Amino acid sequence: MNRRTFLLGGTSALAALSLGVSGTTAQTSDAPVNIVIAGAGAAGLSLASRLRRRMSKARITIVDAKREHYFQPGFTLIMAGLWQPDDVTESNADFMPRDVDWVEEAVAEFDPESNSITTSGGQRLGYDYLFVTTGLNLDYAAIEGMETSLIGQEGIASVYAGPEAAAASSRAMDRFLEAGGTGLFGRPATEIKCAGAPLKMTFITEDRARRQGRRENVELVYNAHNDTVFAIPPVNDKVETLFAERGVKVNHGHVLKALEPGSRQAVYETADGEVTMDYDFIHVVPPMRAPDPVRNSPLPWQEGPLAADGWIEAERETLRHPRYPNVFALGDVAGVPRGKTAASVKWQVPVVADNFVAETRGEEPVAAYNGYTSCPMVTAYGTAMLIEFDYEGNLIQSFPFIEPLEERWVSWLIEEKGLKGAYLAMLRGRA
Amino acid sequence: MSEFDPLSLFAILYESFGVWFWPAVILACLLLVSIIASVVLIRRKDLAFGRPVLIALAVGATTTFIATLLAPAWTHADLGALGSIVDVVAAVALALVPGAAAAALAFLLVAVISTGRRRL
Numbered sequence: 223m224n225r226r227t228f229l230l231g232g233t234s235a236l237a238a239l240s241l242g243v244s245g246t247t248a249q250t251s252d253a254p255v256n257i258v259i260a261g262a263g264a265a266g267l268s269l270a271s272r273l274r275r276r277m278s279k280a281r282i283t284i285v286d287a288k289r290e291h292y293f294q295p296g297f298t299l300i301m302a303g304l305w306q307p308d309d310v311t312e313s314n315a316d317f318m319p320r321d322v323d324w325v326e327e328a329v330a331e332f333d334p335e336s337n338s339i340t341t342s343g344g345q346r347l348g349y350d351y352l353f354v355t356t357g358l359n360l361d362y363a364a365i366e367g368m369e370t371s372l373i374g375q376e377g378i379a380s381v382y383a384g385p386e387a388a389a390a391s392s393r394a395m396d397r398f399l400e401a402g403g404t405g406l407f408g409r410p411a412t413e414i415k416c417a418g419a420p421l422k423m424t425f426i427t428e429d430r431a432r433r434q435g436r437r438e439n440v441e442l443v444y445n446a447h448n449d450t451v452f453a454i455p456p457v458n459d460k461v462e463t464l465f466a467e468r469g470v471k472v473n474h475g476h477v478l479k480a481l482e483p484g485s486r487q488a489v490y491e492t493a494d495g496e497v498t499m500d501y502d503f504i505h506v507v508p509p510m511r512a513p514d515p516v517r518n519s520p521l522p523w524q525e526g527p528l529a530a531d532g533w534i535e536a537e538r539e540t541l542r543h544p545r546y547p548n549v550f551a552l553g554d555v556a557g558v559p560r561g562k563t564a565a566s567v568k569w570q571v572p573v574v575a576d577n578f579v580a581e582t583r584g585e586e587p588v589a590a591y592n593g594y595t596s597c598p599m600v601t602a603y604g605t606a607m608l609i610e611f612d613y614e615g616n617l618i619q620s621f622p623f624i625e626p627l628e629e630r631w632v633s634w635l636i637e638e639k640g641l642k643g644a645y646l647a648m649l650r651g652r653a
Numbered sequence: 654m655s656e657f658d659p660l661s662l663f664a665i666l667y668e669s670f671g672v673w674f675w676p677a678v679i680l681a682c683l684l685l686v687s688i689i690a691s692v693v694l695i696r697r698k699d700l701a702f703g704r705p706v707l708i709a710l711a712v713g714a715t716t717t718f719i720a721t722l723l724a725p726a727w728t729h730a731d732l733g734a735l736g737s738i739v740d741v742v743a744a745v746a747l748a749l750v751p752g753a754a755a756a757a758l759a760f761l762l763v764a765v766i767s768t769g770r771r772r773l
Contacts, residue, residue, distance in 0.1 A: 303728045604730025623739050631730060631740040636746075638728045643669025652664030 225268070235343070248272075253582035254279040258349035259338060260329045262286035264649060265567045266355035266413040267317045267551030271651030272575040283323040283349075285341060289314055291649075293642055295564055297381045298600065299420055300388035301395065302426045304638070307385030317649040329356065329517070332519035334546040351548045351578070354534055357518060358415065358562070360572040362508040366489075374507075376483040380506040381423055382415075394503065399431050402439030403502025406488055411447045411477045412508040412531050415554050415562035420444075421451060421461055423505045428468050429602040443467070443499070445476035445490060453560075454615045457607075459561035462629045464601060478506065478638040510562075512555050521549065524559050533557030538613060541574050550574055556594065559613055563642075565596035569649050584602035594618065598637035601629045608633035671763035683759050691764035698768050713756025743757030 257273060259266045262284050270284050296310035309633070318324050327341035338348045360382055362368050372378045374390025377398060381388045398405060404629040407424040409417070422442050431437045443452070444451060444465060451465070451472060452458040465472055473490075476497065480489040488504055490497045510523060510531070517532030521543065534551035535543055538558045553571050554562045561570070570591050577587030593613025600606045609626050610618040615624050624630060647653035665675050695702060724744040725734045735741050 433726030604725060604728065605736070628736060628737070630724060631728075631734040632743040634730060634734065635728055635743060640669075643665045646668035647661065647664040649669075650664065653661040 227397045236455070237653075249576075249579050249583065250276045250278070251579045251582040253277065254281070255350040255582060256280070256348065257282045258352065259284040259352050259353045259359055260286075260332070260357060261553070261555075262291070262314050262318070262324070262359045262509070263355055263553060264564050264645070265571060265600055266353070267291070267314070267319075267649045268356065268567060268571045268651050269353055269552060269575060270322050271317075271319045271649070273578070274322055274570060275651065276575065276579050279489035280320075281323070282319075283325060283347060284318070285325045285327065285329050285339065285347065286314070287326055287328040289326070291317065293417070293645055295637075295641055295645065297385065297388040298426070299638065300421045301379065301381045301386055301423060302430075302600075302603070303392045303396070304603075307389055310385050312646070317646075319651075325442060327517050331515055332521055334520060334543075334549055337548065341522070347442065349548075352546075352550070354516065354521065354549065354551045354555055355553045356513050356555050359513045359604045361412075361511050362506070364509045365506065366436060367483060368506060368508070372481075372483055377486055377501060377503045378481070378483060378506060379417060379423075379503065379556065380508070382507060391505070395427055395430065398503035399434055399436050399440060401429070401502065402436065403501060404441045404443065404448070405503040405505075406443050406499060406501045407505045408445035408476060408478055408490075409447055409507045412509040412511060413509060413528070413533065413562060414510045416597065417452065417562075418599045420507050422600040424470060425464070425468075425599075425601045426505075428470060428569060432468075437469075441471070442521050443471045443473060445473045445478070445499075447477050449474045451583055454609070454611050454617070456617065456627060457609055457611075460607070481506070510554075513582075514602065516555060521546070521551070528557040531579055533582045538593065539573075540577060541570060542577075542586065542589060550578075558591075560593055560611075561597050563595045563597065564648070565610070565646055567595065568644075568653070569594040571651070593594060593636075596620075597615045598633055598641070600634065600637060604631055604634055604639050605629040606633040608636060684754065684761075687761050688757050691761050694768050697766055698766055705760050705767060708763045709756040709760035712759035713752045717745065717748045717752030717753035720751045721745050724748055 257280050259270050266284055270282055274282055277361055279373045282598060291312040293310040296305050299305040308405055325341060327343040330339040330342045338346050341344050362370055368382050368543040373380045373387045374394050379391030379394045381391055405427055407420055409420040412581050428442055431440050448456045451461050475492050476490040478488060479491045479643050486501050488499050488501055514533030520606040521534045524533040534557045535560055536551045536556050537544055541552055552574055553567050573591040574587040580587045587623055591650055596610040598606045599609050607629055608624050612618060619626060624632060644653055670677055721744045724731050724747050736743055
């Protein structure tokens, strides 16, 4: 045992508190229901673990072809050059609960009218209850000229595409800082997971340039998709202030439409028409949408702001589908405001599990999800702002002594050392 | 914080420590047992607690101080990242872990050496 191991304990305690570990006594249910969980991501695994422990007679099937499981909050730290891809790569098999059937195929079709799904291998699985936890689709193809094979080349970075892409992005950032020039950042107009990540990458690039003594050689521009850089007003004000102090130029109302990697030009849609900008480095955040099998099913919102990208219609406090009451949506694919972070999953899963167990016991489900989400907003190497908020945009403080809008090492400590242990415990339904 | 659950914290610690969890628990228990045994030994030999306690405090404080300075580096940050009292308190709180371990070891060693000398 070494000092690092000792210190991990204290950090993990902080992480546990930051995720708002709940202390409810779990009820059990003997209902012999047939449950299908579509997706073995954070929400799917966590839910499967919780339901398995609390519903001994239920048949639980989880459907997902993915074998690797990524600790996605670590991707930004890979691009920052601090972590390696191995640090965020786990095996789904290690977190699959016992006595859960794992169908290692993708979901190809949802048919809620007949209470069944069809897998990519042609299996048709019926269910009494369906929990959709498929995650989302990174739609790089929606940006003309962009493809994931370009990440790490021609000055193109993108932290979202996976651990290897994040590592390639880190190398691209280093080359950019060495050569100098213009770096472009931004985000798409769609809902995205971890909306703080595009801002984090801007801060990290700026701080790295400063630490290398090359800040004067680079111009950094953040192209916001609308008139703010972050949806929560006080956070937006703080980030814009920090950007101004650090010489990061902000353009509002710019949505990346196309890339021309050869000539290193990016085309943005703006209210005044298309604008072409030269770049030496660009961090691309793709539009994000529900996966095609979800979008092609009757499950998505039929109207409203969440309809266009196929997010599943769900009551925001219970995550239950209003038209198909035996269907629930959790995690990134859920059509609720905000809520596309691991911290959201941490709060969504216990609510859904508690309500479901109560319902199968013949009791009234009373748990409610308040939209909690969290973003340790890295503002430099060694500092972050621990930002937590709910559906209404109210800032929440898990720790009364950590001001959410102040740059703190303790918040960085939680991000860098504490969250992974909490995340893995969450996958096992233990946190 | 009011909803803090020790069982969840245990799970998080378990995942954070990985394969080092049980060795760490065993080592901590051994240290605790050794301290208790040392106290019993000192009492039986009718020796004063002053010297081992003072040395343990000195070693513990020194280790805590050094570990506090190193805490930011452990997180890939520099000392300047400790920009507020909350950061310093957090760093000290973390540093207290190796500090306490070092203090316990020092107490143990001094107690063993002292009681051995008395026997001679």
